[in-house]
Amino acid sequence: MSELSKAVTTGSTSIPAKKKRKSMISPAVTYPVITVVIILGIWEIFGQIGMIDTFIFNWPSNIIASIWQFMANGAVFEHLLTSFIELAIGFALALIGIPIGLALGYWRKLDYAFDPIIIALYTTPVIALTPLFILWFGLGLLSKIMMVFTMSIFPILINTTAGVKTTDTSLIKAARSYGATELQLFKEVIFPSSMSYIVTGIRLAIGRAMIAVVVAEMLASTQGIGYAIRHASELFKTGEYLGYVAVLMVISVVLNQLLKVLERKIAPWRF
Amino acid sequence: MAQAVPVLDFHQLNVIYNEGEPNQVHALNNVSAKVYPGEFISIIGPSGCGKSTLLHTLDGLNRPSAGKIYIDGVEVNGPGGDRAMVFQDFALMPWHTVFDNIAFGLRLERKSKSEIQEKVMHYIRMVGLDGFESKYPHQLSGGMKQRVGIARAFAVEPKILLMDEPFSAIDEQTREIMQEEVLKLMLHEKKTVIFITHSIDEAVFLSNRIFLMSVRPGRIVEELTIDIPYPRTLETKLLPEYQDYKSQVWNHLKGEVKRQYQRGEA
Numbered sequence: 001m002s003e004l005s006k007a008v009t010t011g012s013t014s015i016p017a018k019k020k021r022k023s024m025i026s027p028a029v030t031y032p033v034i035t036v037v038i039i040l041g042i043w044e045i046f047g048q049i050g051m052i053d054t055f056i057f058n059w060p061s062n063i064i065a066s067i068w069q070f071m072a073n074g075a076v077f078e079h080l081l082t083s084f085i086e087l088a089i090g091f092a093l094a095l096i097g098i099p100i101g102l103a104l105g106y107w108r109k110l111d112y113a114f115d116p117i118i119i120a121l122y123t124t125p126v127i128a129l130t131p132l133f134i135l136w137f138g139l140g141l142l143s144k145i146m147m148v149f150t151m152s153i154f155p156i157l158i159n160t161t162a163g164v165k166t167t168d169t170s171l172i173k174a175a176r177s178y179g180a181t182e183l184q185l186f187k188e189v190i191f192p193s194s195m196s197y198i199v200t201g202i203r204l205a206i207g208r209a210m211i212a213v214v215v216a217e218m219l220a221s222t223q224g225i226g227y228a229i230r231h232a233s234e235l236f237k238t239g240e241y242l243g244y245v246a247v248l249m250v251i252s253v254v255l256n257q258l259l260k261v262l263e264r265k266i267a268p269w270r271f
Numbered sequence: 272m273a274q275a276v277p278v279l280d281f282h283q284l285n286v287i288y289n290e291g292e293p294n295q296v297h298a299l300n301n302v303s304a305k306v307y308p309g310e311f312i313s314i315i316g317p318s319g320c321g322k323s324t325l326l327h328t329l330d331g332l333n334r335p336s337a338g339k340i341y342i343d344g345v346e347v348n349g350p351g352g353d354r355a356m357v358f359q360d361f362a363l364m365p366w367h368t369v370f371d372n373i374a375f376g377l378r379l380e381r382k383s384k385s386e387i388q389e390k391v392m393h394y395i396r397m398v399g400l401d402g403f404e405s406k407y408p409h410q411l412s413g414g415m416k417q418r419v420g421i422a423r424a425f426a427v428e429p430k431i432l433l434m435d436e437p438f439s440a441i442d443e444q445t446r447e448i449m450q451e452e453v454l455k456l457m458l459h460e461k462k463t464v465i466f467i468t469h470s471i472d473e474a475v476f477l478s479n480r481i482f483l484m485s486v487r488p489g490r491i492v493e494e495l496t497i498d499i500p501y502p503r504t505l506e507t508k509l510l511p512e513y514q515d516y517k518s519q520v521w522n523h524l525k526g527e528v529k530r531q532y533q534r535g536e537a
Contacts, residue, residue: 174362
């Protein structure tokens with residue numbers, strides 16, 4: 001009798017607890033986590049049974065150990081700081097793309113005039129100019145800053161222009177009807193309407209800016225995350241090498257997600 | 272209701288799009304009328320007859336190719352605070368709250384914060400949106416969106432309200448309620464209204480005069496006075512003369528639509 005009642009009480013408490021856990025974590029989170037864990041697990045097993053040559057590749061536990069090491073001795077933070085400075089300055093300069101994009105979107109003739117140049121520069125892999133930039137601007141920060149600038153200005157500019165062009169004409173009409181001057185039209189309608197496009201441009205530009213920094217540092221530098229990657233690979237320290245790549249990956253994923261959240265915050269009606 | 276001085280007087284308005292080019296369109300042809308204070312005028316006609324063009328021209332969004340517009344006897348060119356427009360597709364700023372959307376015209380006029388606060392709250396209450404001031408347009412139903420549009424127009428305290436098929440994107444039941452409300456507001460606030468519509472019922476119910484327009488190039492071909500006293504309620508629709516007026520408008524429209532059909536435009 002007492003055992004039965006115990007079973008009933010434990011049963012009744014465990015069932016709602018299970019239900020609660022199910023509703024707390026959505027499959028949108030659990031499924032990708034499971035996939036990643038399985039892939040990492042298989043990768044690790046392949047490494048442990050000796051099927052991976054550490055001269056050319058490595059496996060998760062070794063990579064994590066390297067990450068632990070360069071985090072503990074602080075080397076990674078110095079490299080990250082250098083790269084961050086180059087990225088921040090270059091990116092801040094590239095924000096000039098916003099006013100240029102606004103102007104191009106608003107004055108159609110200006111857009112006609114510059115469109116071919118912008119498209120050409122946007123679609124050619126500007127990254128190929130890195131050696132030239134190093135010749136022009138030296139081995140230090142400046143060449144990386146200029147590379148970041150050149151790579152990231154175009155997505156910002158092009159998205160801003162698109163944002164202006166897609167401004168709902170009936171909103172422009174409404175603003176004019178209520179007596180908006182040209183300047184008010186910009187401030188009250190065109191700029192806020194383009195805001196979410198501008199953030200999309202910034203999100204795309206950050207990816208390109210990171211490529212620019214890493215490639216420029218790999219080619220010619222003594223500091224920064226790109227240099228660290230090249231240095232480790234030259235010494236065939238594949239664990240460390242992949243560790244730095246993993247750090248880069250985590251940073252770009254986090255930045256990208258943050259900006260996606262920002263896009264939704266700025267223009268909830270678009271999503 | 273008619274008084275000696277018209278609040279709005281437009282004279283020989285012509286609008287020609289792409290003038291002198293092969294795709295030239297003669298949208299309005301010598302359109303003239305006088306509108307007196309407190310009148311509710313509906314403009315009805317077959318689609319593509321230039322009703323919206325006429326309204327936009329009166330607002331100042333379009334420049335007439337020829338003709339003049341006078342408000343209280345003074346010629347106007349371009350938009351002004353004496354007219355305010357309510358749009359068919361609401362045209363609310365999606366990044367602004369209900370409050371900021373209603374404040375839109377006042378902000379453009381650089382009114383003081385306290386004045387904006389006071390007027391906006393007044394008109395929010397008037398259209399029955401109290402409690403919704405911090406909602407965004409995408410959180411509202413069509414009927415509520417248009418209440419915001421109407422409050423925005425009232426907030427600049429214009430003499431003339433220009434309404435461009437304001438209820439055509441709103442469901443039938445809400446529309447009937449809003450027609451009655453607009454009528455009440457207009458009588459209470461003593462506004463003059465120019466109202467574009469497709470709906471014969473809406474035109475007869477709301478107006479003291481209806482301008483009937485022809486197919487393109489648009490002209491006012493007939494003017495019908497609806498002699499049913501205000502205030503009108505939904506019971507008004509049951510009066511026999513109400514039905515008579517509706518069939519009069521319909522007979523005219525039928526003729527115009529047939530002409531358009533014969534020209535292969537419908």
